[in-house]
Amino acid sequence: YHCFFKRKYSNSNQIFINGKSYEVDSWTNVTPKIISYIGKNLHLQKSHPLSLLRERITNFFYFHYKNNRGNPLFSVYDNLYPIVTVEQNFDNLLVPEDHVSRNKSDCYYLNSKYLLRGHSSAHENELIQSGLDNFLIFSDVYRRDQIDSSHYPVFHQVEGVRLFLRHELFSLNPDAEGSIDVFEKGVRTETKQEVHTYDAARVVEYSLKSSLTALVRHLFGQNAEVRWVDAYFPFTHPSFELEMKFNGEWMELLGCGVLEHQTLVKAGVEDKIGWAFGIGLERLAMILYNIPDIRLFWSTDPGFLNQFNVSDINTNVKYKPISIYPPCPNDISFWLPGNADEFSDNDFYDLVRTVAGDVVEQVNLVDKFYHPKKKLYSRTYRIVYRHMEKTLTQEEVNKVHRLVEEAAERSLEVKIR
Ligand code: FA5
Ligand code: MG
Incomplete structure (x- = not known):
C-alpha cells in the first residue's frame, strides 16, 4: 500500500482526484487511504445514523424558523466539495498565520494551496458572500488527530449561521426599536467585540444559546444534562462550547460564538451581526443512539446498519452491540x-x-x-x-x-x- 503511494506520487508529482490534478509539494501529506473517503458521504446514505440525524436537525430548523411568508428560514447545503483552499479553511476565518491548526501535523494537505477541509466553517465566507443570512452546512471533515473511541480522521459536522439586521435583532421588543444600536466604536471585553454594543452582543449570544439548547432538548428530551463552557475560536467572540454527559463523562458536542465582524466584512457584509456553530455529528449520534465507538459509523455490516432502517426518523433507536x-x-x-x-x-x-x-x-x-x-x-x-x-x-x-x-x-x- 505504501509502495503504491510512493511510486504513484513521486513519479508523477501529481495527485489526481475527480479529474483535477494537484501538484505535489513539501506540504503534501494526504494519504490514498484518506482520499478514498472522499464522496462516501455517510450523512447522505439512506438509513445511516448520521443521515437520520441530518434529517432531524434539518426538521428542527425548518419548523422553528420561518420567514414572514411561512417558508423555512434556513437553507441547507449538504454536498459541498471537501477540497478547499487555505483561504477558505483559515484566512477568511482570521486564523493567524502561525496558528497551530494550520500545521501539517493537524491537516491533510494536497499541497501548499489546497487541503481537505478541517471544518465546515470553511464554507461560511462563500455562502454569506452569496447573500445568505440563515443556512446549515452538513459536511465530511478531515483532521489528523488522536485515535480513540470518539476521534476519527474523517468525521462530519453541521454548521449553522444566522445573521441579523438591526431591526431583525430587536424586533421582538418593539419598545426598544429605534433606541438600541447594534454597532458602536467601543472596546473589546470578555463578552463583546469593539464594534458591537453590549446589548446587541447579549441578544445574539442569547439567540445562539437558546437555539442550541432547544435543538438538544428536541433531540434528547428535557432531561439532557448539558453545560456551557467558555472557548476560543479566531472567527467568533465571545465563543462557547456545549458539553453533554455521556457514560458518566462530559463530552464536547459543539463550538460556537458571535461571528467576528471582520469575517462578515470579508464576505461583503457590514451592517449585520450574527452567530455560528459547528456540531460534531458523530458525537451527537453516539449519545443519541448509544453507539459506543466512532469506527462503527463506517461499518458496512448489516448487523449495524439494519438497526437504523426505521420508517420514522424520530424513532428512538438504541444500538445493540452485535x-x-x-x-x-x-x-x-x-x-x-x-x-x-x-x-x-x-x-x-x-x-x-x-x-x-x-x-x-x-x-x-x-x-x-x-x-x-x-x-x-x-x-x-x-x-x-x-x-x-x-x-x-x-x-x-x-x-x-x-x-x-x-x-x-x-x-x-x-x-x-
Ligand atoms: C470547529 O471545528 C469550529 N469550526 C466550530 C465552530 C463553528 C466554532 C462556528 C465557532 C463557530 P472544533 O474543532 O471544536 O471546532 O470541532 C467542533 C466539533 O466537532 C467538536 O465539538 C466535536 O463534536 C467534533 N469533533 C472535533 N474533532 C473530532 C474528531 N476527530 N472526531 C469526531 N468529532 C470531532
Ligand atoms: Mg473543540
Missing part, C-alpha cells in the same frame, strides 16, 4: 531517527491507520525517554487492536502488528527496539 469482542493490546517501541521535536505523534497515528485500518481501536503514547549514552530518543505506543465484528486471534494481531513495525521503520525511519 457482540463484544476482546481487545488485544500490543506495544511498539522504537528509537527516533533524530530530535524528538521533529517527530509528530500524528505521523505515527496516520501510519497505523493506513497499515492496520479499522482493527485499531486506540493508540496511546505510554512511554518516552532520552538515552544519554546512545544519544537517542525513544517512544513506546500501546496499540489496542479490536475487531468490531469478530474475535481476533493472536496470530492475526501479530501479523498486523509486524506490518506496522515494518512500515514505521520504512517510512518514519525509526528503529524498532
Whole structure:
C-alpha cells in the first residue's frame, strides 16, 4: 500500500482526484487511504445514523424558523466539495498565520494551496458572500488527530449561521426599536467585540444559546444534562462550547460564538451581526443512539446498519452491540531517527491507520525517554487492536502488528527496539 503511494506520487508529482490534478509539494501529506473517503458521504446514505440525524436537525430548523411568508428560514447545503483552499479553511476565518491548526501535523494537505477541509466553517465566507443570512452546512471533515473511541480522521459536522439586521435583532421588543444600536466604536471585553454594543452582543449570544439548547432538548428530551463552557475560536467572540454527559463523562458536542465582524466584512457584509456553530455529528449520534465507538459509523455490516432502517426518523433507536469482542493490546517501541521535536505523534497515528485500518481501536503514547549514552530518543505506543465484528486471534494481531513495525521503520525511519 505504501509502495503504491510512493511510486504513484513521486513519479508523477501529481495527485489526481475527480479529474483535477494537484501538484505535489513539501506540504503534501494526504494519504490514498484518506482520499478514498472522499464522496462516501455517510450523512447522505439512506438509513445511516448520521443521515437520520441530518434529517432531524434539518426538521428542527425548518419548523422553528420561518420567514414572514411561512417558508423555512434556513437553507441547507449538504454536498459541498471537501477540497478547499487555505483561504477558505483559515484566512477568511482570521486564523493567524502561525496558528497551530494550520500545521501539517493537524491537516491533510494536497499541497501548499489546497487541503481537505478541517471544518465546515470553511464554507461560511462563500455562502454569506452569496447573500445568505440563515443556512446549515452538513459536511465530511478531515483532521489528523488522536485515535480513540470518539476521534476519527474523517468525521462530519453541521454548521449553522444566522445573521441579523438591526431591526431583525430587536424586533421582538418593539419598545426598544429605534433606541438600541447594534454597532458602536467601543472596546473589546470578555463578552463583546469593539464594534458591537453590549446589548446587541447579549441578544445574539442569547439567540445562539437558546437555539442550541432547544435543538438538544428536541433531540434528547428535557432531561439532557448539558453545560456551557467558555472557548476560543479566531472567527467568533465571545465563543462557547456545549458539553453533554455521556457514560458518566462530559463530552464536547459543539463550538460556537458571535461571528467576528471582520469575517462578515470579508464576505461583503457590514451592517449585520450574527452567530455560528459547528456540531460534531458523530458525537451527537453516539449519545443519541448509544453507539459506543466512532469506527462503527463506517461499518458496512448489516448487523449495524439494519438497526437504523426505521420508517420514522424520530424513532428512538438504541444500538445493540452485535457482540463484544476482546481487545488485544500490543506495544511498539522504537528509537527516533533524530530530535524528538521533529517527530509528530500524528505521523505515527496516520501510519497505523493506513497499515492496520479499522482493527485499531486506540493508540496511546505510554512511554518516552532520552538515552544519554546512545544519544537517542525513544517512544513506546500501546496499540489496542479490536475487531468490531469478530474475535481476533493472536496470530492475526501479530501479523498486523509486524506490518506496522515494518512500515514505521520504512517510512518514519525509526528503529524498532
Ligand atoms: C470547529 O471545528 C469550529 N469550526 C466550530 C465552530 C463553528 C466554532 C462556528 C465557532 C463557530 P472544533 O474543532 O471544536 O471546532 O470541532 C467542533 C466539533 O466537532 C467538536 O465539538 C466535536 O463534536 C467534533 N469533533 C472535533 N474533532 C473530532 C474528531 N476527530 N472526531 C469526531 N468529532 C470531532
Ligand atoms: Mg473543540
